[in-house]
Amino acid sequence: MxxxxxxxxxxxxxxxxxxxxxxxxxxxxxxxxxxxxxxxxxxxxxxxxxxxxxxxxxxxxFYFASFPSYQTRARDEGLSILGPDSHPNIPDFEKMPFLKACIRESMCINSPSTATISRVSAETLHIGGYALPAGIPIVLNIHAVLHNSQTWKDPDAFNPERFISANSTDDGKWMPCA
Ligand code: HEM
Structure with a gap:
């Protein structure tokens, strides 16, 4: 280091x-x-x-190259908001729900970080029937949360549509940045 x-x-x-x-x-x-x-x-x-x-x-x-129809749809959306030569800014991004959904889906399937930074509890924790003793490093497996078939339908499929529906990222299960 x-x-x-x-x-x-x-x-x-x-x-x-x-x-x-x-x-x-x-x-x-x-x-x-x-x-x-x-x-x-x-x-x-x-x-x-x-x-x-x-x-x-x-x-x-990579996912746009693998799914050209999504690439075309995201590009058309971008062009419809930005036109051919304007400079994008953050408020413009809010007007592009499909591009946003593609980014969310891509970060979900292949999240850049697979685990959180480790934490150490001062006391023994009881979570989901397990006892985590004080003093041991604890990390949350982000990849597992984002690929849990109990919360995601077809978790390994690239399907940006799942993020088009309202509130799909607001329930805490989309957490590539933890
Ligand atoms: C797609 C982009 C990014 C992803 C997926 C990402 C993901 C994460 C994750 C998973 C953590 C651990 C959170 C935790 O343990 O609770 C983290 C922490 C952190 N990230 Fe990012 N990050 C991104 C971009 C950035 C950028 C651009 C910066 C700064 C320029 C940054 C600075 C930090 C810092 C300083 C921490 C530590 C925060 C702390 O100590 O509490 N990250 N990030």
Whole structure:
């Protein structure tokens, strides 16, 4: 980890000498941050933020390639809202329920994170008939929650339609970001 963090700090130094129109430059230009805060932010960005986001996007592109009719439908929806040359923003995204459903379904089937960060309880916990002793690391298996056939119909099928119906993500079972 120390070696990896040293590498991140080298990248930060390099960016100081060669600023650009990118996240690291904005970070460096943020006033009032300590060196430790710069370091921790870059670690968060690379380790928590990069692979998860890249994995989510790669999976979505994979499923669009595998199911061209969904790709066409999402593209047509995007074009109908954005037109050929406008720049998308967050409120536009809310007007694209099918694209949103595809992203949710993709993150459900192939969630970028498969488990939560571990927690340790100070006391013995009793959950679902099991006793989890104090002091042991506990993780929640996100993949299992997202593939539970008791809560999802055909959990392994890519079916964005399941997220078109109202409230399908509001009941706590869609949790790729925990
Ligand atoms: C598709 C994108 C992402 C997914 C699927 C994802 C998933 C997760 C998951 C499953 C956790 C563990 C939550 C828990 O244990 O309760 C987590 C924690 C975290 N994520 Fe993400 N994440 C994503 C994007 C990002 C981005 C872009 C950033 C920052 C730039 C970020 C920063 C963090 C941080 C700082 C934590 C730790 C929070 C804590 O200590 O409580 N994540 N993320």
């Amino acid at each position: 120390d070696n990896l963090v040293s590498l991140f700090l080298e990248i930060l130094e390099e960016k100081r000498g060669r600023p650009g129109n990118d996240f690291l430059t904005y970070l460096i230009q943020t006033p009032g941050m300590t060196e430790a805060e710069y370091r921790d932010s870059i670690v968060t960005l690379f380790m928590a933020g990069h692979d998860t986001t890249a994995g989510a996007l790669s999976s979505l592109i």
